[in-house]
């Protein structure tokens with residue numbers, strides 16, 4: 058299917074806020090839902106205190122291998138045959154808007170994208186904007202209007218994007234992107250599923266449930282990014298391990314995000330921490346809601362920080378396997394987010410009343426450091 062967007066269509070897309078759904082094949086995530094119990098062996102890492110489970114959902118349960126296969130296809134005629142034909146000026150403006158949103162909301166990351174090729178930059182900006190808009194549905198100023206039908210409609214729009222029938226200008230940029238790069242729809246759909254989970258759930262029984270949530274809302278970003286960032290032909294490691302690393306970077310980022318925002322989340326009645334582990338440390342929900350930093354809390358946090366660092370370490374090797382022009386933003390994101398964990402330690406583990414942050418100067422100093430890291434290509438076998 059192809060479609061041409063004229064200036065009139067452009068205006069229509071901008072102004073028409075209730076576009077029809079059109080024909081589409083309903084996409085449904087095939088991965089397990091949070092409530093499902095999955096019998097897979099739990100991997101553990103030893104910490105100073107005790108063993109810590111690090112992964113209790115296997116990537117095959119999340120169907121990652123199938124996504125990798127589809128995204129590493131050498132030819133992707135299945136997409137190019139449906140490539141929408143947009144008016145070039147319209148498309149240029151669409152990408153320009155994505156670029157502006159990205160530079161406004163994610164300054165450091167935006168800076169990191171500047172070394173990438175033009176095509177890749179545009180694609181990452183378009184993906185970024187779609188992810189941000191998805192997140193805003195549940196976390197943004199209009200979150201009060203959130204309902205399952207809003208997410209259903211967003212999912213229909215996702216299908217339309219992949220079918221070359223975008224609803225608005227920003228969707229059109231992504232529609233072009235998914236036809237320029239071998240991007241599979243599943244990680245996008247899984248992110249929407251993560252937003253659904255967020256609206257239903259305010260407690261997480263164990264790390265398995267947290268891991269699933271982190272996969273949905275952030276691991277998916279890693280999976281979306283790899284086909285755009287590219288794996289160079291000289292890479293000797295299996296694509297699957299690079300995708301695993303990308304997913305782990307998302308998990309590490311999201312775990313860090315959660316640890317940074319514990320206090321803020323309690324104000325919304327939410328605790329994104331494993332209840333069984335809180336219990337093991339003798340911490341009750343009331344303790345969390347009273348926002349008092351006790352020694353028990355500090356010990357608990359040390360463990361959680363160790364686990365988040367584990368994921369960043371797992372991601373490092375993969376970051377060095379990406380195309381060299383794409384490594385800088387990845388290293389910046391990795392180093393910057395990991396630094397937030399140090400900031401929580403510097404606050405003596407008070408993430409209940411304080412928000413750990415990395416100052417502007419530190420952020421700026423990190424950019425050349427990340428650049429240096431991005432110059433080296435790893436020779437190590439992964440994972």
Ligand SMILES: CC(C)=CCC/C(C)=C/CC/C(C)=C/CC/C(C)=C/[C@@H]1[C@@H](COP(=O)(O)OP(=O)(O)O)[C@]1(C)CC/C=C(\C)CC/C=C(\C)CCC=C(C)C
Pocket residue numbers: 163166181184185186188189192274275276278279280282283299300302303304306307310311314372373375376379386387390
């Ligand atoms: C290079 C790079 C970082 C590319 C990713 C660009 C991209 C498409 C980002 C989208 C991020 C986004 C808006 C996700 C929506 C869900 C969400 C809010 C997730 C949290 C992000 C940060 O949120 P926020 O902006 O609110 O944070 P602050 O409050 O401003 O601190 C997350 C924590 C998830 C972020 C996850 C990633 C960026 C995944 C990174 C993984 C890769 C780019 C793969 C790299 C490949 C290898 C092989 C390691």
